[in-house]
Amino acid sequence: xxxxxxxxxxSLNSLMIPLVALFLLLLFNLFRDVSFFRITLDDKGxxxxxxxxxxxxxxxxxIIGMGMTLVTASCGGQDISVGTVSxxxxxxxxxxxxxxxxxxxxxxxxxxxxxxxxVTILFxxxxxxxxxxxxxxPMIATLILYSSGRSIASWIIVDAxxxxxxxxxxxxxxxxxGSPIPxxxxxxxxxxxxxVLIFKLTNLSLYTQTVGINQGAARLNGINPIVVKLLCFxxxxxxxxxxxxxxxxxxxxxxxxxxxxxxxxxxxxxxxxGGNSLGGGKFxxxxxxxxxxxxxxxxxxxxxxxxxxxxxxxxxxxxxxAVVVAGSPVIKALASNLWKKIREQVFVGTSKEAIx
Amino acid sequence: xxxxxxxxxxxxxxxxxxxxxxxxxxxTLRKGEIHALMGxxxxxxxxxxxxxxxxxxxxxxxIRIDGVAGEAQIHSPQDAQNIGISTVYQEITLxxxxxxxxxxxxxxxxxxxxxxxxxxxxAGEILNNLGIPARPKQELSRCSLAVQQMVxxxxxxxxxxxxxxxxxxxxxxxxxxxxxxxxxxxxxxxRGVGIVFVTHFLEQVYAVSDRITVLRNGxxxxxxxxxxxPQVELVARMMGKDLDxxxxxxxxxxxxxxxxxxxxxxxxxxxxECKPFDFxxxxxxxxxxxxxxxxxxxxxVRAIFGADRVTGGTVKVKGLRKTVTNPHKAxxxxxxxxxxxxxxxxxxxxLSVRDNIILALQVMKGFFHPMTKAxxxxxxxxxxxxxxxxxxSQDTPIKSLSGGNQQxxxxxxxxxxxPDYxxxxxxxRGIDVGTKLEIxxxxxxxxxxxxxxxxxxxxxxxxxxxxxxxxxxxxxxIVGELTGEDLTQAKVMKTIAGGGQ
Numbered sequence: 001x002x003x004x005x006x007x008x009x010x011s012l013n014s015l016m017i018p019l020v021a022l023f024l025l026l027l028f029n030l031f032r033d034v035s036f037f038r039i040t041l042d043d044k045g046x047x048x049x050x051x052x053x054x055x056x057x058x059x060x061x062x063i064i065g066m067g068m069t070l071v072t073a074s075c076g077g078q079d080i081s082v083g084t085v086s087x088x089x090x091x092x093x094x095x096x097x098x099x100x101x102x103x104x105x106x107x108x109x110x111x112x113x114x115x116x117x118x119v120t121i122l123f124x125x126x127x128x129x130x131x132x133x134x135x136x137x138p139m140i141a142t143l144i145l146y147s148s149g150r151s152i153a154s155w156i157i158v159d160a161x162x163x164x165x166x167x168x169x170x171x172x173x174x175x176x177x178g179s180p181i182p183x184x185x186x187x188x189x190x191x192x193x194x195x196v197l198i199f200k201l202t203n204l205s206l207y208t209q210t211v212g213i214n215q216g217a218a219r220l221n222g223i224n225p226i227v228v229k230l231l232c233f234x235x236x237x238x239x240x241x242x243x244x245x246x247x248x249x250x251x252x253x254x255x256x257x258x259x260x261x262x263x264x265x266x267x268x269x270x271x272x273x274g275g276n277s278l279g280g281g282k283f284x285x286x287x288x289x290x291x292x293x294x295x296x297x298x299x300x301x302x303x304x305x306x307x308x309x310x311x312x313x314x315x316x317x318x319x320x321x322a323v324v325v326a327g328s329p330v331i332k333a334l335a336s337n338l339w340k341k342i343r344e345q346v347f348v349g350t351s352k353e354a355i356x
Numbered sequence: 357x358x359x360x361x362x363x364x365x366x367x368x369x370x371x372x373x374x375x376x377x378x379x380x381x382x383x384t385l386r387k388g389e390i391h392a393l394m395g396x397x398x399x400x401x402x403x404x405x406x407x408x409x410x411x412x413x414x415x416x417x418x419i420r421i422d423g424v425a426g427e428a429q430i431h432s433p434q435d436a437q438n439i440g441i442s443t444v445y446q447e448i449t450l451x452x453x454x455x456x457x458x459x460x461x462x463x464x465x466x467x468x469x470x471x472x473x474x475x476x477x478x479a480g481e482i483l484n485n486l487g488i489p490a491r492p493k494q495e496l497s498r499c500s501l502a503v504q505q506m507v508x509x510x511x512x513x514x515x516x517x518x519x520x521x522x523x524x525x526x527x528x529x530x531x532x533x534x535x536x537x538x539x540x541x542x543x544x545x546x547r548g549v550g551i552v553f554v555t556h557f558l559e560q561v562y563a564v565s566d567r568i569t570v571l572r573n574g575x576x577x578x579x580x581x582x583x584x585x586p587q588v589e590l591v592a593r594m595m596g597k598d599l600d601x602x603x604x605x606x607x608x609x610x611x612x613x614x615x616x617x618x619x620x621x622x623x624x625x626x627x628x629e630c631k632p633f634d635f636x637x638x639x640x641x642x643x644x645x646x647x648x649x650x651x652x653x654x655x656x657v658r659a660i661f662g663a664d665r666v667t668g669g670t671v672k673v674k675g676l677r678k679t680v681t682n683p684h685k686a687x688x689x690x691x692x693x694x695x696x697x698x699x700x701x702x703x704x705x706x707l708s709v710r711d712n713i714i715l716a717l718q719v720m721k722g723f724f725h726p727m728t729k730a731x732x733x734x735x736x737x738x739x740x741x742x743x744x745x746x747x748x749s750q751d752t753p754i755k756s757l758s759g760g761n762q763q764x765x766x767x768x769x770x771x772x773x774x775p776d777y778x779x780x781x782x783x784x785r786g787i788d789v790g791t792k793l794e795i796x797x798x799x800x801x802x803x804x805x806x807x808x809x810x811x812x813x814x815x816x817x818x819x820x821x822x823x824x825x826x827x828x829x830x831x832x833x834i835v836g837e838l839t840g841e842d843l844t845q846a847k848v849m850k851t852i853a854g855g856g857q
Binding site: 200201202203204206207209210213214216217218219220221222223224281282 | 682693702
């Protein structure tokens with residue numbers, strides 16, 4: 001019992017930054033407008049309200065963030081091509097579904113997703129080989145696809161916008177009839193569970209951290225750093241495809257030039273807010289997912305305050321600077337010192353009373 | 357304060373949560389002396405130095421410096437530097453991609469603008485003056501480690517230091533480089549600089565020091581003139597033991613010759629880093645590779661483990677031909693390797709002691725067969741107890757352990773894989789005397805239990821005590837093999853020098 005409590009305390013400790021950020025944001029909303037928290041069932045029997053919509057719309061970011069966390073941990077760098085490669089994934093998915101199968105049923109959708117996943121993994125492995133074998137810095141290695149990804153997507157599907165309005169596809173991004181919870185939330189949860197399962201059944205987590213902390217020592221202990229890094233990029237490929245398909249289902253169309261634009265920066269941010277070192281090593285996927293929710297809560301808060309769309313990014317930047325500075329080693333050290341002093345004083349105070 | 361004294365520390369106390377790191381310690385340094393500060397790991401040497409250099413604030417006590425009226429106020433490394441205390445650390449803290457001159461003058465500008473021409477000229481003068489073989493315009497990374505160290509010293513000296521602290525300056529230098537460094541130290545001494553010399557190498561203390569101050573468990577044991585304190589006595593003082601206990605140091609146990617079965621045999625084995633060589637080891641045998649740093653001893657064992665790219669040769673493990681071209685294959689053949697550079701190649705700094713212990717075994721079990729948490733815990737517990745690893749808990753990151761305990765964790769990692777053949781490259785480097793003895797005893801015990809061990813150490817005595825066969829290397833070639841009565845320091849030296857046959 002005591003051990004479990006200790007464990008919970010220690011994991012809470014390492015998730016301190018995203019949790020506190022989330023708490024403060026929610027607290028702010030509590031004082032600003034309590035109705036922010038209202039959750040209702042709409043006429044179709046679907047849960048609606050700010051909180052549901054935050055978790056729902058953060059799905060793509062959370063899923064890509066999971067893969068980004070692994071790549072960051074093993075390579076000590078970030079993949080900046082996730083947004084543009086999601087356009088490729090979407091294009092492959094749409095082309096398979098509309099041109100190869102032409103009929104839209106659950107099996108054809110699943111098969112199309114599978115093909116899209118495989119193609120995306122290949123693209124990610126290309127990044128991975130540049131990083132792991134040729135030891136190019138991840139940001140440079142992925143810069144190539146960052147700038148060319150959307151053009152490649154346009155080769156696959158020429159039209160700038162491809163409408164996919166079939167209800168089966170829309171269910172992926174919206175809600176399956178009868179379910180009160182939007183589907184993306186389910187997909188995020190499943191992806192999270194799959195990763196948890198992978199960490200339970202394989203050594204991916206241990207290997208990734210070892211390679212990220214000390215690649216040379218990892219090799220001397222029989223770990224092949226190249227394979228580990230490629231695996232991480234492979235997982236990221238799966239994540240990017242899922243995010244892409246959710247996005248298509250949500251909008252009901254594929255627009256390769258704007259799809260998931262700038263998500264790479266938000267994903268990196270989610271990793272950082274989650275308390276993960278961008279230099280690689282130890283990581284926490286749950287931190288990144290919380291980080292994604294922090295970002296989305298922030299955006300939703302700003303929107304519900306009717307902040308002008310053109311200035312929303314400036315406010316977002318301000319809030320993010322606050323979060324990142326709060327999580328910096330300098331502030332952390334200050335806070336822990338302060339906490340120690342407070343505890344000492346409380347402790348001394350009570351013990352004096354006890355003597356009296 | 358007497359005239360010839362340059363530094364006087366009195367009654368220094370420093371408390372850390374849970375431990376009293378320094379308790380009422382005195383330390384006196386005179387002008388123009390080399391003063392060795394000795395003690396096991398955790399004795400308080402580093403804390404004392406950090407108090408002196410302003411990294412830590414002392415809790416109580418006083419520090420006086422020649423030329424500074426009253427008590428010296430040292431609250432930051434900058435303060436220490438300003439009153440003439442300079443430190444050169446074990447790990448070189450210069451910028452490798454700047455030139456020698458830039459390294460000597462960077463961060464010291466008083467005025468506006470950088471006067472590189474002037475600096476280069478001045479750097480040239482200083483280097484010349486001190487006899488340091490480096491050119492001002494040379495990129496620092498192109499100098500040998502020893503020269504880099506000397507540049508760091510030159511930088512310190514040029515900042516008009518009165519007290520120069522050398523913290524383990526020789527740990528990565530070879531014999532010749534150490535001599536060069538000693539020359540420089542003697543030269544500085546004659547110029548009146550007081551030098552505090554911290555090292556693990558006992559011989560070096562006697563080669564160069566005038567006085568020795570010994571600390572143990574944060575307390576002062578005493579200050580001695582070198583001639584008054586023989587080496588064995590020094591060790592006894594450091595360990596806090598009587599001389600009678602020291603018989604142990606001479607013989608840590610029965611040496612093992614091993615059985616007739618050949619566990620590992622290499623013919624013409626070569627890697628990108630070493631020339632082809634032949635090598636074999638019997639079951640239960642302890643052998644050693646000796647030779648100066650850079651003679652190729654580490655490179656040879658790395659080739660055995662496949663740590664560098666293997667370029668040729670055949671390998672037989674227990675009589676069967678095997679390809680051992682990378683660490684993973686070596687591990688599968690029952691070979692373990694504790695690398696020379698613990699920090700760079702051994703520890704996974706941010707991971708817990710537990711993860712560091714189970715790592716190699718886990719890798720051998722395979723990617724799809726992770727151990728359960730309970731298994732990991734019990735393995736970690738077993739070896740933390742068996743090797744008496746001092747750690748707050750299994751979950752403590754290995755980086756917060758002392759050097760000796762980190763080394764024990766890496767040892768535990770390999771022992772846990774139950775190798776047939778274990779290679780230990782410098783397992784005793786940079787760790788305290790007590791742990792060194794423990795490791796030597798352990799090696800002999802393992803051999804008794806039929807493990808074959810290759811033991812490499814820079815301290816020849818250690819190898820003479822543990823190995824039944826010594827392979828002597830010079831300039832990347834095997835130049836001799838010593839067994840039986842030939843296992844003496846003199847014979848080893850002679851073979852290294854080239855007159856052994």
